[in-house]
Amino acid sequence: MTGGSAPRNVGAVGHVAERRSLRGSILEGRYELGGALGIGGTSVVFEARRLEDDAPVVVKVLRDTFAFNVELIQRLRREIEVARRVAHPGIVPVLDEGMLDDGSPFVVLQRLEGECVARLLRRTGPIAPKHVAAITIRAAAILHAAHSQGYVHRDIKPEHVVLARTADGRLDVRILDFGVCASAHAPVEERESERGRVYGTPAYVSPEQACGNPDVDGRADVFALGTFMFEALTGRAPFIGSNVANLLRRIIREDAPRVGLLLPDLDLRYDTVVARAMARRVDERFPSARSLARALLPLAGDRRETEAEIAHLVRHRSERQDLVATVPDYAVDAA
Template sequence: MTREDETRAFSEVERAAARGELPPGTLAGEYILEGFIARGGCGVVYSARHTRSGRPAAVKVLSEAVAHSRRVVERFAREIEALQSISHPNIIEIYEVGELSGHQPFYVMERLVGQTLDALIRAETRLGPREVLELFEPICAGLGAAHAAGIVHRDVKASNIFICTGQPRTVKLLDFGIAKLMGPEEGSTWLTTAGRMPGTPSIMAPEQILGGHIDARVDVYALGVLLHRMLVGRLPFLTHDMDEMVRKHLEEPPLPPSLRVPLPLELDAVVLRCMEKRRERRFGSVEELMRALREAIGGPASGVQSGVDPAVPGVAVYLEIKTRGGSDEIDDALTADVGQVLDMAESQLSRAGFILASTTGNEVLGVRLLPADAGEERQARRAALGVASALHQALGRRAGADPRVHVNVSVHADDVHARAAGGAAAAAAQPEITGGALMCAGLWAPADEVHEVFATPSAKAGILTDELP
């Protein structure tokens, strides 16, 4: 065999270069890169360690492909400037700033271990009011410090909030890449020059979309969107059509969260005030917002313990709509049938005594808590299977069914976090479902189309075949 026929494994340096990444061992100032963490729109984040002290860190490096773009470099510099101007425990700390030999700017920051708020919401489906308050306090504290320093974040969303592991939980506000440095004008109102505002369309305030003057109330609007998603498990406006998303934020009032999940009306008032179209009707500051939120949920003085609610066994019936064909086929007939399916599911599950723990534009998840007695528990699971079967059959017979609409109906038993209802009518009210494994339908429901009721082993445990509906 000749030398040309020989093969060898690629080195780590070669593999990193093929992916457009810097190889381990690269020096960024006084820090040595150890490995890839994540890639964003314009930058790559690496784990690193100080060459002398060994202090762990994360290094964000502007991608080589865009390092020659003046606009991108200016945005990267603005992010650094914003972070360096704020010293707050809920804002990520900058250790060092520099430039690699290839003229790629970088900055070194504290290394965080944990998950984003976006990942937490996806895992839990939605959060209970107590946990929302616990997380919102540090978010608003960090944002308030930014506003006090003359900075509007302009992109306050769940993926830009990081929850560190450990107790007590530390929350950090990330990504000041499109933050605007403000100067005081006319007293305490900070204004920018007119021009279209960058940001994430699903969370943007009307004045930000229109490119008008903005101030800290842009972030208050985004906090309202975030609050809705944390409490309900979905954004207030859901559409894949960007023009329609913009129209909704400009013209359409959001539905009160309590119409989707059981929540106090006081929380509706907080969310809806944050998301007022006219900024003068919103909370004037994040501090004012936090005072209202504490009052709506009940602060520490109420004597209610914060943290995760107790886990109890439950059974869920989960309906998921899967549409066939491309997005260009969406029309009135398809929309009408999807609405019919969701209405039927919500109606039948409610009548059967299920708590509607999650409802979105393509799914309904109903939960029933299970009794402690083993025989009664098995009977309740068997009844849930019967409800799912009846729902599946009714959907198969629905009038005007669109062939592009397929519905999966699934049943699963697992732990769920539940909280007893409060107030004068607590004895008759259903408990509030605030999270738990049962709510993570993406982990137990089938990803593909199924044509009969799908029941997990835990849902069928101890039930004889001839007892199944």
């Protein structure tokens, strides 16, 4: 088994050797790069400003080692494709694209202010059940829009769900990183080249992904949403392993633990929804992200009030590390 390197996050340019020379450069006369915000397994993210209006943006480039890697360039273009084809405000817009002086690509993204669910969990511990239901409903709606256009995210996890509070106090939810998504529009040879490999973060992949099956549909993301809910409710991921191979084997062979056994006071309807979302057999899960959202509606209380409560909890800051992993930081051989 081979493994991709996990993202490493940094807070200062001095800690980033990759692409250091880009700081202060002007890209195609339109963007001035500032400091590096973070580095992932295959990409580097810079803060930047758009020269025409001084607007803050984020610029993503491939690391030196991967600057001309055909597969990773294709993945970067896939994220651009998703942002332009899927009309939903929950998907971070790609504002522009271009080429660096060395001929490698760059992508310009909207700069987000907010807090990812992973950081919220680290700060507050397990999230209130009705808040988990409300966040998942919003995330499921975004994924349903993507699925309707033929895209399966394949890497849903708390780091990729970002919460923000709008100027009028409402909750804004975004899903990041479609760089490892499966596309119904992809050529057959691309899908076949993915056979036997696992795309996504191992702790959150579905059993069919863990088997290295490239022909997944939206129910793989439904499984990941179940994993997301489990962790948000309990503060821990449902599956753990001593290494990636062991973890993937457990996901393939074992039923997910019941959240109700860990939280005996939890409304049993949550346990039922999470268990169905995380069913090992694809045909036993909710048939779509939308149907999962519908099952959660009675559990979210008054959604306007619930979402206002969540928005009040959010701490705003630039989501630095969560913008890094556009291209696969995990692409491992299947168990």
